[in-house]
Amino acid sequence: MNKIRSVSQIIKPEYVIEGAGVLLQRSIAPKKSNEFDPFLLFDHFAFNDPIEGPLRGFPMHPHRGIETVTYMLDGATTHRDSLGNSGLIGPGDVQWMTSGRGILHEEMPRRGPSGNIYGFQLWVNLPAKLKMTTPRYQEVSASTIPTFERDGMKIRVVAGTIHGITGPVTEIAASPLYADVELAPDTEFIQPVPEGHTALAYVFEGEGVFADQPVESVKLLKFGEGDSVRVKTENSSVRFMLIAGAPFKEPIAPYGPFVMNTMEEIQQTLIELRNGTFIK
Numbered sequence: 001m002n003k004i005r006s007v008s009q010i011i012k013p014e015y016v017i018e019g020a021g022v023l024l025q026r027s028i029a030p031k032k033s034n035e036f037d038p039f040l041l042f043d044h045f046a047f048n049d050p051i052e053g054p055l056r057g058f059p060m061h062p063h064r065g066i067e068t069v070t071y072m073l074d075g076a077t078t079h080r081d082s083l084g085n086s087g088l089i090g091p092g093d094v095q096w097m098t099s100g101r102g103i104l105h106e107e108m109p110r111r112g113p114s115g116n117i118y119g120f121q122l123w124v125n126l127p128a129k130l131k132m133t134t135p136r137y138q139e140v141s142a143s144t145i146p147t148f149e150r151d152g153m154k155i156r157v158v159a160g161t162i163h164g165i166t167g168p169v170t171e172i173a174a175s176p177l178y179a180d181v182e183l184a185p186d187t188e189f190i191q192p193v194p195e196g197h198t199a200l201a202y203v204f205e206g207e208g209v210f211a212d213q214p215v216e217s218v219k220l221l222k223f224g225e226g227d228s229v230r231v232k233t234e235n236s237s238v239r240f241m242l243i244a245g246a247p248f249k250e251p252i253a254p255y256g257p258f259v260m261n262t263m264e265e266i267q268q269t270l271i272e273l274r275n276g277t278f279i280k
């Protein structure tokens with residue numbers, strides 16, 4: 001018998017301006033309280049109004065102590081970093097970037113042929129023992145993300161396992177489950193999520209019943225305790241990102257694009273940035 005997780009919190013994203021003047025919808029941001037441990041931030045960028053003019057994006061900025069996960073649905077993000085990596089994250093692609101001890105990078109959203117940009121960025125924490133690890137990328141093109149399609153469900157699995165399908169992103173400290181789930185009307189989806197793991201859903205299209213709670217897009221939900229997540233649809237379809245992982249239960253010290261465990265480590269990071277030793 002499944003212990004279905006109820007919905008313990010519903011968050012309506014707020015508009016914020018980030019980077020060089022990019023308007024986004026932010027649901028969660030790094031805070032000392034760390035209530036979504038191991039997840040730190042969830043941003044949704046959707047620039048679908050041509051009168052917004054040229055996009056300014058996110059010029060060179062550093063990260064340390066976290067992983068940033070970019071998932072594009074429409075348009076693209078060009079990416080370039082201090083280690084010489086560069087590339088394009090196109091529709092359906094994922095970039096899972098483990099910043100570890102540090103990178104400096106630039107992320108510039110570009111409109112697709114439809115004129116739209118639509119995507120998400122999730123920040124996942126690293127445990128103390130990996131905060132200064134070597135930076136690493138897992139870049140996954142749309143065609144290599146496996147899709148489960150059956151009984152009204154269409155599920156793209158980025159990380160973790162759903163209905164026997166394992167996503168291509170592996171060896172992540174938080175043991176994450178990250179998937180794009182679409183449910184047709186009159187469909188039921190049940191997914192095991194280990195007890196003690198944090199489970200979230202970012203509902204971005206349509207509406208569904210999460211546990212016993214009807215939810216309309218756009219909202220971020222946090223699930224309570226249990227061993228499974230259940231989502232049902234009635235007359236509408238729903239689409240959401242399912243996000244789950246094991247909490248690290250360590251204190252965090254967030255400071256802009258850095259998340260360390262102590263303020264001393266943040267001060268050390270700022271000293272390294274100033275004296276040019278941040279990139280090892």
Ligand code: FE2
Pocket residue numbers: 058061063068105107
């Ligand atoms: Fe970044």
